[in-house]
């Protein structure tokens with residue numbers, strides 16, 4: 001086992017399947033103490049057992065929590081802080097697309113709740129631990145689906161005119177606005193903030209919707225990347241010494257690229273930041 005992450009602690013959300021599972025396993029293989037978070041205790045326990053078996057790393061744990069609501073995120077972070085005194089890498093990965101409008105336990109539109117407020121609040125609660133290190137990283141899994149999206153500030157939770165694809169694109173644009181605003185706020189601290197697009201990857205993504213979408217994703221699977229390729233940029237941003245001090249960037253295939261112009265709108269980023277604080281009652 002390569003030991004380049006020896007002595008580091010990483011927290012990976014949404015890591016019982018797909019990109020998150022693969023990234024967590026490879027970071028564990030590099031020697032990181034690896035904590036995964038997903039909703040199902042059973043799936044978490046099975047994932048931890050598989051990671052331990054395949055990597056030989058016994059420092060792998062799980063926290064079961066629903067990250068689509070405030071109490072779930074808080075319980076996950078509290079559980080993490082209870083057992084750990086350091087965090088080197090926070091990999092915000094848990095996300096999904098919802099073809100019909102749903103609301104979280106907090107009454108917030110589900111895509112925004114899971115894909116954006118989860119990243120925002122998890123990071124918010126862990127920043128003190130991250131800042132306590134000599135170096136630390138926040139890595140946010142966004143998507144190329146942010147291109148052409150807009151933040152619908154007049155109806156941010158899409159009470160009218162809901163479209164699963166449109167709202168998903170908005171949430172992934174939020175990931176970038178958040179990543180860049182966080183990088184600006186963290187200037188002068190040891191913590192970096194970067195985002196990525198994993199590509200179109202053969203995972204469980206969108207299959208939560210069942211019916212036609214699940215069928216369509218099956219048909220599209222030959223066009224999708226392998227999970228190993230999809231997870232490569234997450235692993236790179238979490239572990240590569242090359243980008244130790246790089247912050248506020250968007251990566252595709254382990255290379256920094258420009259994101260959509262809308263993602264660089266500082267006024268929108270500041271407005272989204274405040275709105276997120278308000279929605280979370282912070």
Ligand SMILES: NC(=O)c1ccc[n+]([C@@H]2O[C@H](COP(=O)([O-])OP(=O)(O)OC[C@H]3O[C@@H](n4cnc5c(N)ncnc54)[C@H](OP(=O)(O)O)[C@@H]3O)[C@@H](O)[C@H]2O)c1
Pocket residue numbers: 013014015016017018019020037038039040043044065066067068093094095096114141142143144197198199200201202203204205206
């Ligand atoms: N696949 C793609 O083509 C693609 C493209 C661009 C971006 N992405 C992004 O990549 C990230 C990972 O997606 P994936 O493709 O790997 O999807 P996936 O295979 O469906 O995995 C999603 C993971 O998130 C967890 N999760 C879902 N809802 C959760 C909740 N409420 N609380 C806690 N954990 C939750 C799931 O575990 P449980 O069900 O056990 O909770 C699972 O481990 C997402 O942010 C997605 O937007 C994916």
